[in-house]
Amino acid sequence: MRASFVFASIASMMVAASRVNIETLGKQTAGDTATLNSTTTLSSIKILQWNPHWECFSNHCGPKAQRALSAILAQSQVDFANIVEINERSDFYTPPWPWTIMTGRCGHPTIDSTSLIYDSNIWKTVGHAHPGCMHHHDRAFLLQVFKHKSSKEKVIVVGGHFPHGRMNDQMSAAVQKTLHFHPDVLGVILAADTNRGRGVSTRHVMSQAMGVRRGHVVASELFRTCCNNDGFHHHFDRVGATFGQSMHTEMLFDPQPWWTRKGEFHKAVLVTLQV
Numbered sequence: 001m002r003a004s005f006v007f008a009s010i011a012s013m014m015v016a017a018s019r020v021n022i023e024t025l026g027k028q029t030a031g032d033t034a035t036l037n038s039t040t041t042l043s044s045i046k047i048l049q050w051n052p053h054w055e056c057f058s059n060h061c062g063p064k065a066q067r068a069l070s071a072i073l074a075q076s077q078v079d080f081a082n083i084v085e086i087n088e089r090s091d092f093y094t095p096p097w098p099w100t101i102m103t104g105r106c107g108h109p110t111i112d113s114t115s116l117i118y119d120s121n122i123w124k125t126v127g128h129a130h131p132g133c134m135h136h137h138d139r140a141f142l143l144q145v146f147k148h149k150s151s152k153e154k155v156i157v158v159g160g161h162f163p164h165g166r167m168n169d170q171m172s173a174a175v176q177k178t179l180h181f182h183p184d185v186l187g188v189i190l191a192a193d194t195n196r197g198r199g200v201s202t203r204h205v206m207s208q209a210m211g212v213r214r215g216h217v218v219a220s221e222l223f224r225t226c227c228n229n230d231g232f233h234h235h236f237d238r239v240g241a242t243f244g245q246s247m248h249t250e251m252l253f254d255p256q257p258w259w260t261r262k263g264e265f266h267k268a269v270l271v272t273l274q275v
Contacts, residue, residue, distance in 0.1 A: 099118065112140045156182070
């Protein structure tokens with residue numbers, strides 16, 4: 001597929017949603033570490049959340065999904081992306097330079113994975129990534145601290161693939177431990193296939209999964225991203241942050257490309273976090 005065709009296709013998939021969604025978990029206190037740092041010099045951060053689903057990578061959908069992802073990263077200048085199940089068993093997808101990918105996997109052999117992608121021209125990692133599993137040896141998450149190369153400001157980014165039901169406290173423990181060792185971060189960004197319906201707010205998801213029970217939260221608009229096999233009735237794919245002023249949300253792959261019409265393919269959400 002030629003690059004010009006990929007870029008034109010991605011443009012036709014996107015629908016703008018100009019609304020912003022600001023959620024407040026409760027009254028902010030001086031002791032809340034995962035809250036807005038008013039001294040930030042960053043203006044915005046772009047975040048992509050997408051679950052093409054493992055079935056996509058078992059047929060002709062896989063190569064097209066990879067080319068589409070590479071085009072989205074470059075065209076939209078994405079800072080961070082959480083892509084579920086793209087490198088399930090091996091590192092066969094490599095993003096275009098300067099984006100770098102890291103993957104967290106669950107199970108032996110692997111039964112689930114999620115991958116964080118970041119723009120290495122703008123961000124650098126701080127310490128090691130923290131992978132984990134939210135339900136026994138299943139349902140992967142990956143946490144990484146990043147520092148902006150120009151402003152030197154730090155953020156915690158967590159990508160996840162939540163279970164449909166109850167989850168353990170591995171993600172919450174990882175977030176709280178990281179906040180303890182990095183009290184100077186701007187806050188936490190979550191990008192995940194949450195497997196939670198519209199009746200469950202993103203602020204509740206972050207409270208449950210991360211132990212972020214008070215303070216300021218902004219959240220992406222809820223779109224029907226899941227799934228191809230049941231007509232896209234579920235608002236599963238979310239982005240939330242414990243800092244920033246607002247989020248502008250777009251849904252990608254809408255209208256749905258022909259090559260995605262098998263299995264449980266999700267549409268993607270692209271968020272601009274106004275810091």
